[in-house]
Amino acid sequence: MWPTFVQQSHTAAPAFHCSTCTCLLSARLVHMRQRRFSARVSGAASSAAVARDSAVKSHSRYWRRWRGFGIASGCFVLCVVLYVCLGNSIMFQSSGQQLQRRRPGKYPVLAERDVVALEVATSQVANLATLPTLNDLVKSAAELGAVYAQVLEQVVAAQEVEDGGRVLRELGVSQNHLSSGCSSLRRAADVCYAKLKAMLLQEAHAELHMAPTSLVRTTYGWMLGNIYLYSAVLPEYYLLRDDSTSHALVLLRSINVLSWSPRVHTVPSSEMREPRAAVATYDLFNWSGGAACRRGLLSHVPHAKRFCESSFSSWSAVARRVAATYEELIVLHPTYAPLRLHYAISFAFLAMDTAADVAAGGTQALEGHPAKALKVIRSDRSKLERTYRHADAAHGPVLALLEAFLTPVALRTADQDAQLVAALREWGSCAEAQAALLEATSWPGGVFPGEYRAPLLRDAQLLHLLAKAQLHLGDDHAALQTLRLCL
Numbered sequence: 001m002w003p004t005f006v007q008q009s010h011t012a013a014p015a016f017h018c019s020t021c022t023c024l025l026s027a028r029l030v031h032m033r034q035r036r037f038s039a040r041v042s043g044a045a046s047s048a049a050v051a052r053d054s055a056v057k058s059h060s061r062y063w064r065r066w067r068g069f070g071i072a073s074g075c076f077v078l079c080v081v082l083y084v085c086l087g088n089s090i091m092f093q094s095s096g097q098q099l100q101r102r103r104p105g106k107y108p109v110l111a112e113r114d115v116v117a118l119e120v121a122t123s124q125v126a127n128l129a130t131l132p133t134l135n136d137l138v139k140s141a142a143e144l145g146a147v148y149a150q151v152l153e154q155v156v157a158a159q160e161v162e163d164g165g166r167v168l169r170e171l172g173v174s175q176n177h178l179s180s181g182c183s184s185l186r187r188a189a190d191v192c193y194a195k196l197k198a199m200l201l202q203e204a205h206a207e208l209h210m211a212p213t214s215l216v217r218t219t220y221g222w223m224l225g226n227i228y229l230y231s232a233v234l235p236e237y238y239l240l241r242d243d244s245t246s247h248a249l250v251l252l253r254s255i256n257v258l259s260w261s262p263r264v265h266t267v268p269s270s271e272m273r274e275p276r277a278a279v280a281t282y283d284l285f286n287w288s289g290g291a292a293c294r295r296g297l298l299s300h301v302p303h304a305k306r307f308c309e310s311s312f313s314s315w316s317a318v319a320r321r322v323a324a325t326y327e328e329l330i331v332l333h334p335t336y337a338p339l340r341l342h343y344a345i346s347f348a349f350l351a352m353d354t355a356a357d358v359a360a361g362g363t364q365a366l367e368g369h370p371a372k373a374l375k376v377i378r379s380d381r382s383k384l385e386r387t388y389r390h391a392d393a394a395h396g397p398v399l400a401l402l403e404a405f406l407t408p409v410a411l412r413t414a415d416q417d418a419q420l421v422a423a424l425r426e427w428g429s430c431a432e433a434q435a436a437l438l439e440a441t442s443w444p445g446g447v448f449p450g451e452y453r454a455p456l457l458r459d460a461q462l463l464h465l466l467a468k469a470q471l472h473l474g475d476d477h478a479a480l481q482t483l484r485l486c487l
Helices: 002-101 112-127 131-160 166-171 175-200 216-241 244-259 302-311 315-332 337-348 355-359 369-383 395-406 414-424 430-437 459-473
Strands: none
Touching: 112 131, 112 175, 131 166, 131 175, 131 216, 131 302, 175 216, 175 244, 216 244, 216 302, 216 315, 244 315, 302 315, 315 337, 337 369, 337 395, 369 395, 395 414, 395 459, 414 459, 430 459
Protein backbone atom coordinates (compact mmCIF):
# COMPACT_ATOMS: atom_id res chain seq x y z
CA MET A 1 0.00 0.00 0.00
CA TRP A 2 2.85 2.19 0.88
CA PRO A 3 4.54 1.60 -2.39
CA THR A 4 1.32 2.11 -4.05
CA PHE A 5 0.96 5.38 -2.21
CA VAL A 6 4.49 6.34 -2.97
CA GLN A 7 4.02 5.43 -6.52
CA GLN A 8 0.82 7.30 -6.66
CA SER A 9 2.46 10.27 -5.00
CA HIS A 10 5.34 10.12 -7.37
CA THR A 11 2.95 9.78 -10.18
CA ALA A 12 0.77 12.59 -8.97
CA ALA A 13 3.64 14.92 -8.09
CA PRO A 14 4.61 15.64 -11.59
CA ALA A 15 1.07 16.18 -12.43
CA PHE A 16 0.65 18.52 -9.49
CA HIS A 17 3.91 20.22 -10.28
CA CYS A 18 2.84 20.68 -13.82
CA SER A 19 -0.45 22.03 -12.86
CA THR A 20 1.19 24.32 -10.33
CA CYS A 21 3.69 25.58 -12.84
CA THR A 22 0.96 26.01 -15.33
CA CYS A 23 -1.01 27.97 -12.84
CA LEU A 24 1.97 30.08 -11.87
CA LEU A 25 2.85 30.68 -15.47
CA SER A 26 -0.70 31.58 -16.24
CA ALA A 27 -0.77 33.88 -13.28
CA ARG A 28 2.46 35.47 -14.34
CA LEU A 29 1.20 35.90 -17.84
CA VAL A 30 -1.97 37.40 -16.51
CA HIS A 31 0.04 39.66 -14.24
CA MET A 32 2.30 40.67 -17.06
CA ARG A 33 -0.69 41.33 -19.26
CA GLN A 34 -2.19 43.38 -16.49
CA ARG A 35 1.03 45.28 -16.04
CA ARG A 36 1.29 45.88 -19.73
CA PHE A 37 -2.31 46.93 -19.88
CA SER A 38 -1.95 49.11 -16.83
CA ALA A 39 1.29 50.41 -18.26
CA ARG A 40 -0.50 51.16 -21.47
CA VAL A 41 -3.34 52.69 -19.54
CA SER A 42 -1.00 54.66 -17.29
CA GLY A 43 1.07 55.68 -20.30
CA ALA A 44 -2.00 56.89 -22.09
CA ALA A 45 -3.17 58.68 -18.99
CA SER A 46 0.21 60.21 -18.50
CA SER A 47 0.33 61.35 -22.14
CA ALA A 48 -3.08 62.88 -21.76
CA ALA A 49 -1.99 64.60 -18.58
CA VAL A 50 1.14 65.88 -20.26
CA ALA A 51 -0.88 67.09 -23.20
CA ARG A 52 -3.35 68.65 -20.83
CA ASP A 53 -0.54 70.34 -18.87
CA SER A 54 1.06 71.53 -22.09
CA ALA A 55 -2.24 72.94 -23.28
CA VAL A 56 -2.79 74.63 -19.94
CA LYS A 57 0.71 76.05 -19.95
CA SER A 58 0.37 77.20 -23.56
CA HIS A 59 -3.00 78.78 -22.76
CA SER A 60 -1.48 80.39 -19.67
CA ARG A 61 1.44 81.76 -21.65
CA TYR A 62 -0.98 83.06 -24.30
CA TRP A 63 -3.07 84.89 -21.75
CA ARG A 64 0.02 86.17 -19.95
CA ARG A 65 1.20 87.63 -23.24
CA TRP A 66 -2.11 89.30 -23.93
CA ARG A 67 -2.44 90.44 -20.34
CA GLY A 68 1.02 92.05 -20.55
CA PHE A 69 0.10 93.69 -23.82
CA GLY A 70 -3.15 94.95 -22.30
CA ILE A 71 -1.35 96.32 -19.25
CA ALA A 72 1.22 98.05 -21.46
CA SER A 73 -1.51 99.52 -23.65
CA GLY A 74 -3.45 100.70 -20.62
CA CYS A 75 -0.34 102.31 -19.16
CA PHE A 76 0.34 104.03 -22.48
CA VAL A 77 -3.21 105.39 -22.71
CA LEU A 78 -3.06 106.48 -19.08
CA CYS A 79 0.25 108.26 -19.69
CA VAL A 80 -1.20 110.05 -22.72
CA VAL A 81 -4.23 111.17 -20.72
CA LEU A 82 -2.06 112.31 -17.84
CA TYR A 83 0.26 114.13 -20.25
CA VAL A 84 -2.62 115.99 -21.89
CA CYS A 85 -4.22 116.87 -18.56
CA LEU A 86 -0.89 117.90 -17.07
CA GLY A 87 -0.08 119.97 -20.16
CA ASN A 88 -3.39 121.81 -19.93
CA SER A 89 -2.88 122.30 -16.22
CA ILE A 90 0.62 123.68 -16.77
CA MET A 91 -0.61 125.99 -19.53
CA PHE A 92 -3.40 127.28 -17.30
CA GLN A 93 -1.05 127.65 -14.34
CA SER A 94 1.54 129.43 -16.48
CA SER A 95 -1.16 131.77 -17.74
CA GLY A 96 -2.23 132.40 -14.20
CA GLN A 97 1.38 132.85 -13.14
CA GLN A 98 1.91 135.37 -15.93
CA LEU A 99 -1.03 137.28 -14.52
CA GLN A 100 0.31 136.97 -10.99
CA ARG A 101 3.96 137.75 -11.66
CA ARG A 102 3.23 141.45 -11.72
CA ARG A 103 1.43 141.37 -8.39
CA PRO A 104 2.87 140.06 -5.12
CA GLY A 105 -0.40 138.79 -3.70
CA LYS A 106 -3.97 139.65 -4.49
CA TYR A 107 -5.33 141.14 -7.65
CA PRO A 108 -5.08 144.95 -7.69
CA VAL A 109 -8.39 146.45 -6.71
CA LEU A 110 -9.82 149.90 -7.31
CA ALA A 111 -11.29 150.58 -3.89
CA GLU A 112 -14.53 152.52 -4.03
CA ARG A 113 -13.45 154.77 -1.17
CA ASP A 114 -10.31 155.77 -3.12
CA VAL A 115 -12.40 156.66 -6.16
CA VAL A 116 -14.75 158.74 -4.01
CA ALA A 117 -11.79 160.47 -2.33
CA LEU A 118 -10.34 161.32 -5.74
CA GLU A 119 -13.64 162.82 -6.88
CA VAL A 120 -13.81 164.96 -3.74
CA ALA A 121 -10.22 166.18 -4.27
CA THR A 122 -11.00 166.93 -7.91
CA SER A 123 -14.02 169.03 -6.97
CA GLN A 124 -11.96 171.02 -4.46
CA VAL A 125 -9.29 171.89 -7.02
CA ALA A 126 -11.89 172.64 -9.68
CA ASN A 127 -13.41 175.23 -7.34
CA LEU A 128 -10.10 176.69 -6.15
CA ALA A 129 -6.58 175.41 -6.72
CA THR A 130 -4.24 175.92 -3.80
CA LEU A 131 -0.78 174.50 -3.25
CA PRO A 132 -1.88 171.73 -0.81
CA THR A 133 -5.07 170.80 -2.66
CA LEU A 134 -3.36 170.55 -6.05
CA ASN A 135 -0.54 168.55 -4.48
CA ASP A 136 -3.02 166.13 -2.92
CA LEU A 137 -4.98 165.77 -6.15
CA VAL A 138 -1.90 165.01 -8.25
CA LYS A 139 -0.63 162.43 -5.75
CA SER A 140 -4.02 160.76 -5.30
CA ALA A 141 -4.64 160.62 -9.04
CA ALA A 142 -1.20 159.13 -9.73
CA GLU A 143 -1.55 156.52 -6.98
CA LEU A 144 -5.00 155.48 -8.16
CA GLY A 145 -3.84 155.67 -11.78
CA ALA A 146 -1.02 153.21 -11.07
CA VAL A 147 -3.50 150.72 -9.59
CA TYR A 148 -5.86 151.29 -12.50
CA ALA A 149 -3.05 150.65 -14.99
CA GLN A 150 -2.31 147.34 -13.26
CA VAL A 151 -5.98 146.37 -13.36
CA LEU A 152 -6.11 147.14 -17.09
CA GLU A 153 -2.96 145.10 -17.63
CA GLN A 154 -4.53 142.14 -15.82
CA VAL A 155 -7.75 142.47 -17.80
CA VAL A 156 -5.93 142.55 -21.14
CA ALA A 157 -3.81 139.54 -20.15
CA ALA A 158 -6.89 137.64 -18.93
CA GLN A 159 -8.67 138.26 -22.22
CA GLU A 160 -5.79 136.62 -24.07
CA VAL A 161 -6.02 133.40 -22.00
CA GLU A 162 -8.15 130.73 -23.72
CA ASP A 163 -9.85 129.37 -20.60
CA GLY A 164 -13.45 130.32 -21.21
CA GLY A 165 -13.06 133.57 -19.31
CA ARG A 166 -12.16 131.92 -16.01
CA VAL A 167 -9.22 134.17 -15.16
CA LEU A 168 -11.21 137.21 -16.26
CA ARG A 169 -14.02 136.22 -13.90
CA GLU A 170 -11.53 135.70 -11.07
CA LEU A 171 -10.43 139.29 -11.47
CA GLY A 172 -13.94 140.36 -10.55
CA VAL A 173 -13.68 143.51 -12.66
CA SER A 174 -16.81 144.61 -14.50
CA GLN A 175 -16.99 147.03 -17.39
CA ASN A 176 -18.93 149.44 -15.17
CA HIS A 177 -16.09 149.28 -12.64
CA LEU A 178 -13.52 150.08 -15.31
CA SER A 179 -15.67 152.82 -16.79
CA SER A 180 -16.27 154.58 -13.46
CA GLY A 181 -12.56 154.41 -12.61
CA CYS A 182 -11.65 155.89 -15.98
CA SER A 183 -14.22 158.68 -15.59
CA SER A 184 -12.81 159.69 -12.20
CA LEU A 185 -9.22 159.66 -13.44
CA ARG A 186 -10.13 161.53 -16.62
CA ARG A 187 -11.91 164.28 -14.69
CA ALA A 188 -8.94 164.62 -12.33
CA ALA A 189 -6.54 164.83 -15.29
CA ASP A 190 -8.70 167.40 -17.09
CA VAL A 191 -8.97 169.63 -13.99
CA CYS A 192 -5.20 169.51 -13.47
CA TYR A 193 -4.66 170.23 -17.17
CA ALA A 194 -6.90 173.31 -17.03
CA LYS A 195 -5.05 174.67 -13.99
CA LEU A 196 -1.62 173.98 -15.49
CA LYS A 197 -2.58 175.50 -18.83
CA ALA A 198 -3.76 178.69 -17.14
CA MET A 199 -0.64 179.13 -15.03
CA LEU A 200 1.90 178.09 -17.69
CA LEU A 201 0.38 180.20 -20.47
CA GLN A 202 -0.17 183.07 -18.03
CA GLU A 203 -3.88 183.27 -18.74
CA ALA A 204 -6.02 185.85 -16.99
CA HIS A 205 -7.11 184.99 -13.45
CA ALA A 206 -4.80 181.97 -13.34
CA GLU A 207 -4.45 180.41 -9.91
CA LEU A 208 -0.92 179.78 -8.63
CA HIS A 209 0.40 181.83 -11.56
CA MET A 210 3.79 182.31 -9.88
CA ALA A 211 4.44 178.59 -9.46
CA PRO A 212 6.22 178.02 -12.82
CA THR A 213 8.92 180.54 -11.92
CA SER A 214 9.03 180.30 -8.12
CA LEU A 215 8.06 176.68 -7.37
CA VAL A 216 9.87 174.97 -10.21
CA ARG A 217 10.16 171.50 -8.71
CA THR A 218 6.62 171.58 -7.39
CA THR A 219 5.37 172.55 -10.84
CA TYR A 220 7.46 169.73 -12.28
CA GLY A 221 5.60 167.25 -10.06
CA TRP A 222 2.21 168.59 -11.17
CA MET A 223 3.18 168.35 -14.84
CA LEU A 224 4.56 164.83 -14.42
CA GLY A 225 1.34 163.66 -12.76
CA ASN A 226 -0.75 165.09 -15.59
CA ILE A 227 1.43 163.68 -18.36
CA TYR A 228 1.47 160.30 -16.62
CA LEU A 229 -2.33 160.03 -16.63
CA TYR A 230 -2.67 161.28 -20.21
CA SER A 231 0.16 159.17 -21.64
CA ALA A 232 0.43 155.97 -19.60
CA VAL A 233 -2.94 155.28 -17.94
CA LEU A 234 -5.97 156.62 -19.80
CA PRO A 235 -4.83 155.61 -23.32
CA GLU A 236 -4.78 151.97 -22.23
CA TYR A 237 -8.45 152.06 -21.33
CA TYR A 238 -9.43 153.88 -24.52
CA LEU A 239 -7.43 151.36 -26.52
CA LEU A 240 -9.25 148.53 -24.76
CA ARG A 241 -12.61 150.15 -25.51
CA ASP A 242 -11.57 151.14 -29.05
CA ASP A 243 -12.43 154.79 -28.33
CA SER A 244 -10.13 156.52 -30.82
CA THR A 245 -11.56 160.01 -30.23
CA SER A 246 -10.84 160.06 -26.49
CA HIS A 247 -7.57 158.23 -27.07
CA ALA A 248 -6.32 160.90 -29.48
CA LEU A 249 -7.44 163.76 -27.24
CA VAL A 250 -5.56 162.60 -24.14
CA LEU A 251 -2.42 161.99 -26.21
CA LEU A 252 -2.68 165.48 -27.68
CA ARG A 253 -2.99 167.03 -24.22
CA SER A 254 0.06 165.14 -23.02
CA ILE A 255 2.04 166.68 -25.91
CA ASN A 256 0.77 170.11 -24.95
CA VAL A 257 1.97 169.75 -21.36
CA LEU A 258 5.33 168.52 -22.63
CA SER A 259 5.57 171.53 -24.96
CA TRP A 260 5.09 173.89 -21.99
CA SER A 261 8.18 172.54 -20.21
CA PRO A 262 10.47 175.41 -21.36
CA ARG A 263 8.17 177.86 -19.56
CA VAL A 264 9.16 176.40 -16.18
CA HIS A 265 12.35 178.03 -14.91
CA THR A 266 13.50 180.36 -12.20
CA VAL A 267 13.51 184.11 -12.77
CA PRO A 268 15.72 186.09 -10.36
CA SER A 269 14.16 189.24 -9.01
CA SER A 270 15.35 192.52 -10.54
CA GLU A 271 16.67 193.70 -7.18
CA MET A 272 19.16 190.84 -7.01
CA ARG A 273 20.50 191.29 -10.52
CA GLU A 274 23.86 192.96 -10.85
CA PRO A 275 24.75 195.01 -13.94
CA ARG A 276 26.35 192.91 -16.69
CA ALA A 277 26.18 189.81 -14.50
CA ALA A 278 25.04 186.50 -15.89
CA VAL A 279 21.50 185.66 -14.89
CA ALA A 280 21.56 182.45 -12.86
CA THR A 281 18.47 180.41 -13.60
CA TYR A 282 17.59 176.74 -13.67
CA ASP A 283 14.82 174.82 -15.36
CA LEU A 284 12.63 171.97 -14.24
CA PHE A 285 15.23 169.31 -15.14
CA ASN A 286 18.08 170.95 -13.22
CA TRP A 287 18.09 168.43 -10.37
CA SER A 288 21.34 167.34 -8.76
CA GLY A 289 22.51 164.06 -10.23
CA GLY A 290 19.49 163.76 -12.50
CA ALA A 291 17.34 162.92 -9.49
CA ALA A 292 14.11 164.47 -10.79
CA CYS A 293 12.29 161.13 -10.86
CA ARG A 294 13.83 159.78 -7.66
CA ARG A 295 13.08 162.87 -5.57
CA GLY A 296 9.97 164.23 -7.22
CA LEU A 297 6.38 164.30 -6.05
CA LEU A 298 5.60 160.83 -7.46
CA SER A 299 8.82 159.02 -6.53
CA HIS A 300 6.83 156.69 -4.23
CA VAL A 301 4.72 155.38 -7.13
CA PRO A 302 6.86 152.78 -9.00
CA HIS A 303 4.80 152.80 -12.21
CA ALA A 304 4.86 156.59 -12.41
CA LYS A 305 8.57 156.64 -11.57
CA ARG A 306 9.38 154.30 -14.46
CA PHE A 307 7.34 156.46 -16.80
CA CYS A 308 9.17 159.53 -15.52
CA GLU A 309 12.57 158.01 -16.23
CA SER A 310 11.67 157.22 -19.82
CA SER A 311 9.62 160.31 -20.68
CA PHE A 312 10.15 163.28 -18.36
CA SER A 313 13.64 163.11 -16.91
CA SER A 314 15.51 165.37 -19.39
CA TRP A 315 15.04 167.42 -22.54
CA SER A 316 16.12 164.39 -24.55
CA ALA A 317 13.45 162.24 -22.89
CA VAL A 318 10.84 164.90 -23.67
CA ALA A 319 11.90 165.02 -27.34
CA ARG A 320 11.64 161.24 -27.67
CA ARG A 321 8.26 161.15 -25.93
CA VAL A 322 6.86 163.91 -28.16
CA ALA A 323 7.97 162.14 -31.35
CA ALA A 324 6.60 158.80 -30.14
CA THR A 325 3.27 160.36 -29.18
CA TYR A 326 2.88 161.99 -32.59
CA GLU A 327 3.44 158.55 -34.10
CA GLU A 328 0.56 157.20 -32.00
CA LEU A 329 -1.66 160.08 -33.08
CA ILE A 330 -0.88 159.44 -36.73
CA VAL A 331 -2.02 155.84 -36.30
CA LEU A 332 -5.35 157.17 -35.00
CA HIS A 333 -5.60 159.89 -37.71
CA PRO A 334 -3.49 158.61 -40.62
CA THR A 335 -4.58 161.19 -43.21
CA TYR A 336 -4.65 164.29 -41.00
CA ALA A 337 -1.86 166.49 -42.41
CA PRO A 338 -1.14 168.75 -39.37
CA LEU A 339 -0.12 165.75 -37.26
CA ARG A 340 2.23 164.66 -40.05
CA LEU A 341 3.86 168.09 -40.07
CA HIS A 342 4.40 168.15 -36.30
CA TYR A 343 5.84 164.65 -36.42
CA ALA A 344 8.22 165.50 -39.28
CA ILE A 345 9.56 168.48 -37.32
CA SER A 346 10.01 166.56 -34.07
CA PHE A 347 11.64 163.63 -35.87
CA ALA A 348 13.96 165.86 -37.90
CA PHE A 349 15.29 167.58 -34.77
CA LEU A 350 15.39 164.42 -32.65
CA ALA A 351 19.11 163.81 -33.15
CA MET A 352 19.91 167.40 -32.21
CA ASP A 353 17.54 167.34 -29.22
CA THR A 354 19.19 164.19 -27.87
CA ALA A 355 22.75 165.38 -28.56
CA ALA A 356 23.27 166.46 -24.94
CA ASP A 357 22.58 162.95 -23.66
CA VAL A 358 24.82 161.42 -26.32
CA ALA A 359 27.69 163.75 -25.40
CA ALA A 360 27.26 162.84 -21.74
CA GLY A 361 27.26 159.14 -22.55
CA GLY A 362 23.65 158.75 -21.53
CA THR A 363 22.25 157.23 -24.72
CA GLN A 364 23.36 155.77 -28.01
CA ALA A 365 23.78 158.14 -30.93
CA LEU A 366 20.99 157.99 -33.51
CA GLU A 367 22.93 156.34 -36.32
CA GLY A 368 21.57 157.03 -39.77
CA HIS A 369 18.92 159.31 -38.36
CA PRO A 370 19.18 162.07 -41.03
CA ALA A 371 18.54 159.49 -43.77
CA LYS A 372 15.47 158.19 -41.93
CA ALA A 373 14.18 161.71 -41.35
CA LEU A 374 14.69 162.60 -45.02
CA LYS A 375 12.71 159.53 -46.00
CA VAL A 376 9.81 160.66 -43.79
CA ILE A 377 9.92 164.21 -45.17
CA ARG A 378 10.05 163.18 -48.83
CA SER A 379 7.24 160.69 -48.33
CA ASP A 380 5.09 163.43 -46.80
CA ARG A 381 5.84 165.83 -49.64
CA SER A 382 4.81 163.25 -52.24
CA LYS A 383 1.46 162.63 -50.51
CA LEU A 384 0.71 166.16 -49.35
CA GLU A 385 -1.66 167.06 -52.17
CA ARG A 386 -3.09 163.64 -53.02
CA THR A 387 -3.52 161.83 -49.69
CA TYR A 388 -3.45 164.13 -46.69
CA ARG A 389 -6.28 166.44 -45.62
CA HIS A 390 -6.45 169.87 -43.97
CA ALA A 391 -2.83 170.79 -44.67
CA ASP A 392 -1.51 174.08 -43.28
CA ALA A 393 -0.26 176.77 -45.65
CA ALA A 394 3.18 176.37 -44.08
CA HIS A 395 3.27 172.59 -44.52
CA GLY A 396 5.11 172.48 -47.85
CA PRO A 397 7.59 175.30 -47.09
CA VAL A 398 8.51 173.80 -43.72
CA LEU A 399 9.16 170.40 -45.31
CA ALA A 400 11.47 172.09 -47.82
CA LEU A 401 13.35 173.82 -44.99
CA LEU A 402 13.66 170.52 -43.10
CA GLU A 403 14.99 168.75 -46.17
CA ALA A 404 17.62 171.45 -46.65
CA PHE A 405 18.50 171.26 -42.95
CA LEU A 406 19.19 167.51 -43.13
CA THR A 407 20.96 167.41 -46.50
CA PRO A 408 24.73 168.02 -46.67
CA VAL A 409 25.76 170.95 -48.87
CA ALA A 410 27.75 168.70 -51.22
CA LEU A 411 24.67 166.57 -51.96
CA ARG A 412 22.27 169.38 -52.81
CA THR A 413 20.84 169.68 -56.32
CA ALA A 414 19.73 172.75 -58.26
CA ASP A 415 16.13 171.56 -58.12
CA GLN A 416 16.27 171.28 -54.33
CA ASP A 417 17.74 174.78 -54.06
CA ALA A 418 14.90 176.11 -56.21
CA GLN A 419 12.37 174.48 -53.88
CA LEU A 420 14.15 176.04 -50.90
CA VAL A 421 13.99 179.51 -52.46
CA ALA A 422 10.26 179.08 -53.11
CA ALA A 423 9.75 178.05 -49.49
CA LEU A 424 11.60 181.09 -48.11
CA ARG A 425 9.52 183.43 -50.26
CA GLU A 426 6.36 182.09 -48.60
CA TRP A 427 6.84 184.73 -45.87
CA GLY A 428 7.28 188.38 -46.66
CA SER A 429 9.07 189.27 -43.44
CA CYS A 430 10.62 187.82 -40.32
CA ALA A 431 7.56 188.83 -38.29
CA GLU A 432 5.28 187.01 -40.70
CA ALA A 433 7.41 183.88 -40.50
CA GLN A 434 7.49 184.03 -36.70
CA ALA A 435 3.72 184.43 -36.52
CA ALA A 436 3.21 181.36 -38.70
CA LEU A 437 5.86 179.16 -37.13
CA LEU A 438 6.44 180.28 -33.53
CA GLU A 439 2.92 181.03 -32.30
CA ALA A 440 0.17 178.68 -31.24
CA THR A 441 -2.52 178.17 -33.86
CA SER A 442 -5.71 176.11 -34.13
CA TRP A 443 -6.29 172.64 -35.51
CA PRO A 444 -7.95 172.87 -38.95
CA GLY A 445 -10.77 170.64 -40.07
CA GLY A 446 -12.54 170.44 -36.73
CA VAL A 447 -10.52 167.39 -35.67
CA PHE A 448 -9.59 168.76 -32.23
CA PRO A 449 -12.10 171.57 -31.68
CA GLY A 450 -11.08 174.12 -29.07
CA GLU A 451 -7.85 172.30 -28.18
CA TYR A 452 -4.54 174.09 -27.80
CA ARG A 453 -2.08 173.53 -30.63
CA ALA A 454 1.61 173.89 -29.88
CA PRO A 455 3.70 176.12 -32.19
CA LEU A 456 5.30 174.34 -35.11
CA LEU A 457 8.82 175.44 -34.18
CA ARG A 458 10.79 176.82 -31.27
CA ASP A 459 12.97 179.91 -31.65
CA ALA A 460 16.17 177.87 -31.77
CA GLN A 461 14.75 175.50 -34.39
CA LEU A 462 13.77 178.34 -36.72
CA LEU A 463 17.24 179.79 -36.35
CA HIS A 464 18.84 176.43 -37.27
CA LEU A 465 16.66 176.09 -40.37
CA LEU A 466 17.45 179.58 -41.64
CA ALA A 467 21.15 179.24 -40.90
CA LYS A 468 21.35 176.04 -42.95
CA ALA A 469 19.40 177.69 -45.78
CA GLN A 470 21.91 180.52 -45.72
CA LEU A 471 24.71 177.96 -45.95
CA HIS A 472 23.13 176.39 -49.03
CA LEU A 473 22.20 179.61 -50.86
CA GLY A 474 24.85 182.05 -49.70
CA ASP A 475 24.67 185.02 -47.33
CA ASP A 476 23.52 187.52 -49.93
CA HIS A 477 20.79 185.54 -51.59
CA ALA A 478 17.69 187.62 -52.28
CA ALA A 479 15.31 185.08 -50.72
CA LEU A 480 17.02 185.59 -47.35
CA GLN A 481 16.89 189.35 -47.30
CA THR A 482 13.30 189.56 -46.08
CA LEU A 483 14.11 187.16 -43.24
CA ARG A 484 17.36 188.81 -42.25
CA LEU A 485 15.97 189.89 -38.86
CA CYS A 486 15.35 186.26 -37.94
CA LEU A 487 19.02 185.33 -38.45
